[in-house]
Amino acid sequence: MAEQIHTAHLEALLGYNTRRAALHIIGAFMHNMAPFNLRPAEFSVLSLIRHNPGITSRQLCAALSILPPNLVVILKQFEKRKLIARKPHPTDGRAIGLSLTAQGEALMAEAEAVSAASDLSATQSLTATERKTLTRLLQKIYLQA
Amino acid sequence: MAEQIHTAHLEALLGYNTRRAALHIIGAFMHNMAPFNLRPAEFSVLSLIRHNPGITSRQLCAALSILPPNLVVILKQFEKRKLIARKPHPTDGRAIGLSLTAQGEALMAEAEAVSAASDLSATQSLTATERKTLTRLLQKIYLQA
DNA sequence: TATTGTTATACTCTATAACTATA
DNA sequence: TATAGTTATAGAGTATAACAATA
Numbered sequence: 001m002a003e004q005i006h007t008a009h010l011e012a013l014l015g016y017n018t019r020r021a022a023l024h025i026i027g028a029f030m031h032n033m034a035p036f037n038l039r040p041a042e043f044s045v046l047s048l049i050r051h052n053p054g055i056t057s058r059q060l061c062a063a064l065s066i067l068p069p070n071l072v073v074i075l076k077q078f079e080k081r082k083l084i085a086r087k088p089h090p091t092d093g094r095a096i097g098l099s100l101t102a103q104g105e106a107l108m109a110e111a112e113a114v115s116a117a118s119d120l121s122a123t124q125s126l127t128a129t130e131r132k133t134l135t136r137l138l139q140k141i142y143l144q145a
Numbered sequence: 146m147a148e149q150i151h152t153a154h155l156e157a158l159l160g161y162n163t164r165r166a167a168l169h170i171i172g173a174f175m176h177n178m179a180p181f182n183l184r185p186a187e188f189s190v191l192s193l194i195r196h197n198p199g200i201t202s203r204q205l206c207a208a209l210s211i212l213p214p215n216l217v218v219i220l221k222q223f224e225k226r227k228l229i230a231r232k233p234h235p236t237d238g239r240a241i242g243l244s245l246t247a248q249g250e251a252l253m254a255e256a257e258a259v260s261a262a263s264d265l266s267a268t269q270s271l272t273a274t275e276r277k278t279l280t281r282l283l284q285k286i287y288l289q290a
Numbered sequence: 291t292a293t294t295g296t297t298a299t300a301c302t303c304t305a306t307a308a309c310t311a312t313a
Numbered sequence: 314t315a316t317a318g319t320t321a322t323a324g325a326g327t328a329t330a331a332c333a334a335t336a
Contacts, residue, residue: 003197003204005193005197005200005204005208006196006197007193007208008196009192009195009196009257010189010192010193011280011284012261012280013260013261013264014170014264014267014268014276014279014280014283015167015170015171015173015174015185015260015263015264015267016189017279017280017283017284017287018163018166018167018170018171018283019167019171019185020210020283020287021163021167021283021284021286021287022160022163022164022166022167023210023287024286024287025159025160025163025164025286026160026163026164028160029160039325039326040160040164041326044155044161047154047155048150048152048155050154051151051153051154052148052150052151055150056294056295057294057295058293058294058295059148059150062150063150063152065168066327067327067328067329068294068295068296069295069296069297069298069299069327069328069329070326070327070328071295072295072296072297089294092293092294092335092336093294093334093335093336094293094294094295094334094335094336095293095294095295095335096294096295112154115158115160116157116158118160119158119159119160122159122160122286123159123286125285125286125289126282126285126286130282130285131159133278133282134159134162134279134282134283135156135157135159135162137271137275137278137279137282138159138162138163138165138166138279139156139162139166140270140271140275141166141169141170141267141268141270141271142162142165142166142168142169144270184302184303186303201317201318202317202318202319203316203317203318211304212304212305212306213317213318213319214304214305214306214318214319214320214321214322215303215304215305216318217318217319217320234317237312237313237316237317238311238312238313238317239311239312239313239316239317239318240312240316240317240318241317241318291336292335292336293334293335293336294333294334294335294336295332295333295334295335296331296332296333296334297330297331297332297333298329298330298331298332299328299329299330299331300327300328300329300330301326301327301328301329302325302326302327302328303324303325303326303327304323304324304325304326305322305323305324305325306321306322306323306324307320307321307322307323308319308320308321308322309318309319309320309321310317310318310319310320311316311317311318311319312315312316312317312318313314313315313316313317
């Protein structure tokens with residue numbers, strides 16, 4: 001019962017290690033973002049809108065691998081919270097350009113600072129160089145193919 | 146509309162990068178494991194039972210961060226598929242020791258080979274050295290604290 | 291005909307409360 | 314009283330099908 005469990009075989013898999021590390025970092029993220037009432041997907045949507053004013057739903061879905069029906073729910077809540085504004089797209093009558101309200105901008109200025117601090121805190125066992133190396137290798141995986 | 150979306154701010158977050166990479170690798174894993182009818186959590190449970198015969202539910206939950214009620218469902222299906230056997234624990238009457246049946250052993254011998262191949266294929270943009278470095282850094286994150 | 295945004299809905303994953311039997 | 318295992322259920326997260334408006 002008090003025996004040591006052998007996990008070496010699982011720990012040889014990059015899928016297992018990546019998932020465990022992601023859960024660790026994102027767990028801290030969710031805890032630190034709770035005061036802002038933002039979950040990971042919601043934060044990333046607002047962040048992309050902030051740095052790409054006028055972005056459309058379709059572009060958000062493509063960039064974040066979110067399915068359109070699920071984004072609709074997120075944007076609806078943001079509008080209710082007065083964090084985003086919808087403006088007709090200049091050239092495409094079907095599309096709608098998204099941008100942050102002053103309130104959304106204020107929220108995200110704080111939230112992005114907290115997210116960076118949370119990231120550092122959750123990976124404080126790494127040196128700055130190791131963080132940079134890790135970032136490069138992870139992006140090599142999902143930005144290829 | 147055809148504008149380039151700026152994702153630099155998100156890509157500076159380790160949480161974002163780790164999650165995207167995990168989704169990439171685990172997507173391949175699920176695709177390759179479909180013939181075995183094993184999803185990620187199910188595979189890891191069977192793998193731990195295989196390399197730790199006699200392991201208990203509680204030990205599985207602790208090692209894999211699975212909540213007991215969710216493990217019950219998984220084990221019930223495994224028993225229906227005749228992949229695992231339950232034997233009373235030698236010293237603790239409350240606990241039950243888990244082990245693979247011959248059928249479960251045969252399935253996992255194949256499944257673990259496929260999982261390793263899937264892992265390599267999903268990270269083929271990395272060199273062997275980079276994979277080793279990545280594994281070390283990821284484990285440093287979630288095995289600490 | 292293809293695409294943007296939307297609705298409704300289903301399925302999976304994860305989490306909580308409460309129970310039983312053994313320690 | 315504490316722990317191992319279980320039941321039932323609720324909540325997120327993710328997925329598919331089908332539609333209206335515009336290109």
